Amino acid sequence: MEEKILVEAINLKKYFKVGASQLHAVDGINFRIRQGTTLGVVGESGCGKSTLGRVLLRLYDVTDGKILYDGADITHIGPKELKKVRAHMQMIFQDPSGSLDPRKSVKELIGEPLKIYRACPTKAAYEERIARIMDTVGLDMRYADSFSHELDGGRRQRIGIGRALAMDPDFIVCDEPVSALDVSIQAQILNLLMDLQDEKRLTYVFITHDLSVVKHISHEIMVMYLGQCVEYAKTADLFANPMHPYTQGLLAAVPIPSLWARKLSAQVMRGELTSPVDPAPGCRFAARCPYATEACRGRDIPSKEVEPGHYVSCTCI
Secondary structure (H helix, E strand, O other): OOOOEEEEEEEEEEEEEEOOEEEEEEEEEEEEEEOOOEEEEEOOOOOOHHHHHHHHOOOOOOOEEEEEEOOEEOOOOOHHHHHHHHOOEEEEOOOHHHHOOOOOEHHHHHHHHHHHOOOOOOHHHHHHHHHHHHHHOOOOHHHOOOEHHHOOHHHHHHHHHHHHHOOOOOEEEEEOOOOOOOHHHHHHHHHHHHHHHHHHOOEEEEEEOOHHHHHHHOOEEEEEEOOEEEEEEEHHHHHHOOOOHHHHHHHHOOOOOOOOOOOOOOOOOOOOOOOOEOOOOEOOOHHHOOOOOHHHEOOOOOOEEEEOOEEEOOOOO
16 A cells, blocks of 8 residues: 655745845756655755745745645645644754754753643643653653753754654654754664654654765655756665766765775866746756756756656756
8 A cells, every 4th residue: 555645845935035036046946755754855055945944834934836735735725724733843943052042951952842832731741742752752761951052963863853742743843853963973863763664653854965974864865956956866866876967976076984995076067056036947056067968058957757656857868
């Protein structure tokens, strides 16, 4: 039996006004995420990954397109309905130090969503729920009355994960949750997220620029470049057969920690990034692509399915 589609984006767009112009942060994104799976979103800084995550949770209003959650259109619902939906949709932010109130204890930080939604009828139930969440994310109860700035980065990120889990959500946007952590702590947090997914059938959008991380945790991967999806495929297919020149360049730049491994690719991506402010029609990677022709300019390049489940936006394919 096929898993149901929990989250769907249809021609999703988010533009920001820049004077008389518009910055195309997210421009025509389409995808479906099956319940209990992870969609990895990768790309360079400034490609629109984090904006996409915030749009999915309606932290930013949509410029155009639709967001479907569990089959329901949540694109333009009002504050009352949105509050109900947000109990099931949460976010883990990149910088735990910046996303946690330094004046509140660990217990207060994790329990804040429970108070907002009045999820616990008694103080005893509230305390028991917090203890259970802290145990789930691997935080010892002796830290309950500590402040976040007194703890290390790994424990601070566990607080962020605990807050996200407080209301037992179905869908979590993970915005580079391990990029600020040491490698050993990264592995602990990634394994925790994967264990929680198996246990609670959580659905993730995992935003990162680290290809080794996204390979480890994702079922499918979307590669973004300047607001657009240039390639979308199952994780194994993307790493085995990257088709878009930008994806190939990203993978070729990944260093291999071995004395006998191949050297880094000599085909370094060169050239200036195209401005995302009122971009001209055409492939936005054309200015840096060694295979670009006139066919790549002057018209938008549609995404086509070159293999089952493998989509690429490129005239060379």
